Amino acid sequence: MQEAIQDADIIQRVLKGEQQAFSILVDRYQHFVFTIVLRMVNNREEAEELAQDTFVKAYRFLADFNNNSKFSTWLYSIANNTCLSFLRKKQGITISAEEGQISLLAERTGMAEKAPSRSEERSQKALMALAIQKLPAQDAELITLFYMAEQSLDEIGTITGTDTNHVKVKLFRARQKLKTIIEKYYSNELSHL
Amino acid sequence: MIINFIPAMGNNAEDMDMQLWAYIDKQCSDAEAQLITTLIATDKDWATQYKQLLSFNNELSSTEPEQPSMRFSKNVMDSITATKIAPATKTYVNPWVLRGIAGVFGLLLVTVFIYILSGLNWNTAPGASSFHLDYSKMETGSWWIPFALVNIVLLIIFIDAVLRRRRTAHK
Structure with a gap:
């Protein structure tokens, strides 16, 4: 029944001092925030820390949230900015998100680098997740926002600070890259695609 | 719109993919959607590619999010306690500022405008300059820098400030 409570109502309760109500929002969005962050930094420990930072920032600046956009869109914007700041600090150089260079900065290590073993039994969904992790960070984030977090192209534009048409083109390119990755690494397991 | 849309179709695989993804994402106009529906129904290449992309799209849609640690929610709640x-x-940006x-700035612009108008020569005789400013009245020092x-x-x-407010309002 908790899911039925609207985000806006929960936010009002939190703003009125009911701090514990914020846990409903954390439970509702933690998987999506964690996945978005993980796609960008590709390290579970760092992703967990950054996802927590995202929620703490959202709590601190909750009074600034206006209901002109969905709470999830606002929350994912914070996650996106938190990751970009982290990647910039980590690399110690100034970059522009517009230049599409984030992909070069994120560590594409960990699970993504593990080639699928034929002897291992993997579900189709797990294989798709592995293929997504092989994408450049920005493309993986875009796919995650569109398909898992169910954000529209306009909302993704708001989150990433880019134009909707630009998002549309980038999503198309991301899917093309993903298809290539699947053909290269997972053609046997995902032959129906 | 439709005139620009048709020649792109079928020219190459990427164009076809782009149109089909727009169709799957419901990002094309009604006329474009109708045209693609017809192409899928009548053209074997379009039908095959559509089926493949739709399957790919369904697979992507069914991908599940990653799970953070069991303590995640508790950690966040602990962090926000303080x-x-x-x-x-x-509430702290005073609009009167x-x-x-x-x-x-408005006053400055009006002053400059009035000053320029006062320097205009309204004599329309041929060869007469319509604009004349008396620079001698101006000091040549650097007080104005x-x-x-x-x-x-x-x-x-x-x-x-104005752009930020507009952007916030749009959001």
Whole structure:
């Protein structure tokens, strides 16, 4: 029944001092925030820390949230900015998100680098997740926002600070890259695609 | 719109993919959607590619999010225990400050405009210059440089504030 409570109502309760109500929002969005962050930094420990930072920032600046956009869109914007700041600090150089260079900065290590073993039994969904992790960070984030977090192209534009048409083109390119990755690494397991 | 749309179709695989993805994402117009529906129904290549992309799209849609650790929610709640909610930005940005800056610039523009108008030569005789400014009245010193710089900085602050407010309002 908790899911039925609207985000806006929960936010009002939190703003009125009911701090514990914020846990409903954390439970509702933690998987999506964690996945978005993980796609960008590709390290579970760092992703967990950054996802927590995202929620703490959202709590601190909750009074600034206006209901002109969905709470999830606002929350994912914070996650996106938190990751970009982290990647910039980590690399110690100034970059522009517009230049599409984030992909070069994120560590594409960990699970993504593990080639699928034929002897291992993997579900189709797990294989798709592995293929997504092989994408450049920005493309993986875009796919995650569109398909898992169910954000529209306009909302993704708001989150990433880019134009909707630009998002549309980038999503198309991301899917093309993903298809290539699947053909290269997972053609046997995902032959129906 | 439709005129530009048709020639792109079938020219190459990427164009076809782009049109089909727009169709799957419901990002094309009604006319474009109708045209693609017809192509899928009548053209074997379009039908095959559509089926493949739709399957790919369904697979992507069914991908599940990653799971953070079991303690994630508790960690966040522990972290915010000592955190206070910051007051909303709009409560501490005084709109009268912005209006004051706008007023100063408005006044400055009107003054300059009036001064230029007063220097105009309304004599329309051939060869007569229609614009004449008496530069001799102006000092040649550099007193105006800091004044101009301060004004430029104020102008930038004002434009930034206006753009931020507009962007926030749009969101």
